[in-house]
Amino acid sequence: LQPFAAFPAPLDLHNLAVVLVSPRNPLNIGAAARAMSNFGGFDLRLVAVHGPSFREARSAVGPSSEIVRRARVFPHLADAIADCSLVLGTLAPHKRLPDVPFLPLTEAAAQVRETLQHSRVALLFGPEKTGLSNDSLSYCHAVAGIPARPEHASMNLGQAVAVCLYELSREMARTTPASTPDQPSPSAPAEHLDRITALLRDSLDASGNPVAEDQLRRLVRRLQIDTDDAVILTGFLRKILWKLQHPNTK
Amino acid sequence: LQPFAAFPAPLDLHNLAVVLVSPRNPLNIGAAARAMSNFGGFDLRLVAVHGPSFREARSAVGPSSEIVRRARVFPHLADAIADCSLVLGTLAPHKRLPDVPFLPLTEAAAQVRETLQHSRVALLFGPEKTGLSNDSLSYCHAVAGIPARPEHASMNLGQAVAVCLYELSREMARTTPASTPDQPSPSAPAEHLDRITALLRDSLDASGNPVAEDQLRRLVRRLQIDTDDAVILTGFLRKILWKLQHPNTK
Numbered sequence: 001l002q003p004f005a006a007f008p009a010p011l012d013l014h015n016l017a018v019v020l021v022s023p024r025n026p027l028n029i030g031a032a033a034r035a036m037s038n039f040g041g042f043d044l045r046l047v048a049v050h051g052p053s054f055r056e057a058r059s060a061v062g063p064s065s066e067i068v069r070r071a072r073v074f075p076h077l078a079d080a081i082a083d084c085s086l087v088l089g090t091l092a093p094h095k096r097l098p099d100v101p102f103l104p105l106t107e108a109a110a111q112v113r114e115t116l117q118h119s120r121v122a123l124l125f126g127p128e129k130t131g132l133s134n135d136s137l138s139y140c141h142a143v144a145g146i147p148a149r150p151e152h153a154s155m156n157l158g159q160a161v162a163v164c165l166y167e168l169s170r171e172m173a174r175t176t177p178a179s180t181p182d183q184p185s186p187s188a189p190a191e192h193l194d195r196i197t198a199l200l201r202d203s204l205d206a207s208g209n210p211v212a213e214d215q216l217r218r219l220v221r222r223l224q225i226d227t228d229d230a231v232i233l234t235g236f237l238r239k240i241l242w243k244l245q246h247p248n249t250k
Numbered sequence: 251l252q253p254f255a256a257f258p259a260p261l262d263l264h265n266l267a268v269v270l271v272s273p274r275n276p277l278n279i280g281a282a283a284r285a286m287s288n289f290g291g292f293d294l295r296l297v298a299v300h301g302p303s304f305r306e307a308r309s310a311v312g313p314s315s316e317i318v319r320r321a322r323v324f325p326h327l328a329d330a331i332a333d334c335s336l337v338l339g340t341l342a343p344h345k346r347l348p349d350v351p352f353l354p355l356t357e358a359a360a361q362v363r364e365t366l367q368h369s370r371v372a373l374l375f376g377p378e379k380t381g382l383s384n385d386s387l388s389y390c391h392a393v394a395g396i397p398a399r400p401e402h403a404s405m406n407l408g409q410a411v412a413v414c415l416y417e418l419s420r421e422m423a424r425t426t427p428a429s430t431p432d433q434p435s436p437s438a439p440a441e442h443l444d445r446i447t448a449l450l451r452d453s454l455d456a457s458g459n460p461v462a463e464d465q466l467r468r469l470v471r472r473l474q475i476d477t478d479d480a481v482i483l484t485g486f487l488r489k490i491l492w493k494l495q496h497p498n499t500k
Contacts, residue, residue, distance in 0.1 A: 027277070031406060031408075031409065034405075034406050034409070035405075035406075035409055037399070037402045038396075038398040038399060038402055038403065038404075038405050038409075039398060039399070040399050063402045063404075064402070105420075106420060146288075146416065147419060147420070148288040148289060149287070149288060149289070149290050152287045152288055152313045152314070153288065154288075154313075155284075155285075155288050155412070156281060156284050156285075156408070156412070158281075158406070158408070158409060159281065159284070159285055159288075159408060159409055159412035160412075162405070162406070162409035162410075162412055162413055163412055163413055163416045166396065166413045166416070166417075167416075167420070169397060170355075170356060170397065170417075200486070203490050204486060204489065204490065206493065207489045207490045207492070207493035207494075208489075208493060209486075209489040209490075209493075211486065219479060219482060219483070222476075222479055223473040223474065223475060223479070224473065224474050225473060226472070229469055229472055229473070232469060233469070236450065236454060236459075236461065239454065239457045239458075239459040240453050240454065240457045240490060240494070242457070243456065243457035243458060243494055244457075244490070244493060244494060244497075247494075247497025247498065248497065248498075
């Protein structure tokens with residue numbers, strides 16, 4: 001075994017939001033915060049969190065209690081991810097989904113690292129017992145799976161957060177910065193995509209052909225719309241919707 | 251984001267012993283076992299474990315309780331690692347030691363994987379508060395560090411076990427053959443894109459807001475629509491356009 005002393009500086013994760021959807025166990029909230037503190041993430045967001053669980057997690061002390069104390073609570077997932085350009089769900093790898101790209105964690109982490117250089121990224125973890133629901137997954141651009149035994153693929157929440165943040169930071173030694181290839185236009189933040197989804201839904205409603213919103217949400221996310229195009233499309237759909245709602249106005 | 255469906259088979263860790271030295275918290279013993287169950291390790295060994303902690307961990311149920319129930323308890327570390335050809339300690343990376351080679355986890359894991367093919371390997375984790383003592387470290391061939399923030403490098407025991415086992419199994423993706431990724435959906439042929447462009451143009455015309463067709467064409471091409479989604483979008487836009495053109499028809 002060769003000694004090796006130069007450890008890479010940990011990744012700057014200030015653009016990363018760790019989003020826990022309906023976490024139930026206060027120890028898991030604390031464990032997620034501890035992993036964030038270890039690996040350098042500080043933006044913890046909780047969606048539809050059980051009140052007593054959150055209060056108990058907040059009352060714990062320790063080096064990561066500041067992260068829990070400053071965590072933001074949102075009633076709905078859409079609000080928690082509104083400012084994020086890439087939303088990545090996590091799921092046991094054998095729970096496949098029809099409509100959302102499913103990536104191994106290693107591949108997904110590469111995308112996250114690239115996006116973190118210019119935009120905010122949300123990493124989503126579902127409730128302990130059930131994982132992310134189909135509705136939550138419809139907000140995701142992709143889903144990452146941590147390779148695990150098919151017989152027992154469901155990880156503990158705090159351990160899953162630790163493994164994901166470790167994977168994000170582990171490649172920093174190899175990739176480091178300086179290589180700035182073509183800047184692709186950053187993907188539109190989720191709130192733009194939600195606006196487009198809502199306009200499409202309302203237009204289809206107004207045309208007498210309602211379509212389920214989660215189906216539209218997944219469609220809009222598959223289109224990979226950048227911010228400029230999101231603004232253009234929103235404008236087009238507003239005009240179309242207005243006309244549908246005011247058919248007889250010139 | 252490119253879809254990728256073929257997850258690697260998890261590593262065979264049957265030659266790996268996870269050794270917890272004086273663990274105090276029964277939840278951490280359970281968490282270590284859970285990570286082992288997730289990643290395919292089954293040989294848990296406990297050194298100088300606090301009796302009540304072990305009994306409490308044993309009484310827990312769950313998919314990994316079998317691992318805890320079959321765990322072996324040793325009074326001394328030397329006995330716990332007697333059959334192991336490679337003994338790897340773990341430590342926060344900023345606790346350096348004079349006499350033991352210190353490796354980043356990625357490098358250490360490569361050595362472990364190689365040794366596991368023919369011999370038994372022990373992976374050692376110290377007590378929650380103090381980490382491995384100098385005495386325990388003196389039994390190690392090398393020590394692995396998980397890169398973490400210098401301000402808070404000390405990981406939770408269960409999370410440290412999860413990260414180490416994940417690192418051991420993660421490289422299997424590259425070393426195993428026969429991974430056949432899913433074919434990504436082919437991009438829609440141009441005629442589909444032109445149909446969408448025309449429908450968008452006619453809808454905007456019908457709404458009283460004409461937009462130059464070449465602008466729409468470029469927009470539609472930027473969206474990277476695959477064939478399935480092109481069919482869906484075409485259907486939506488047809489319905490919207492029909493209603494714009496027949497506002498007073500039910």
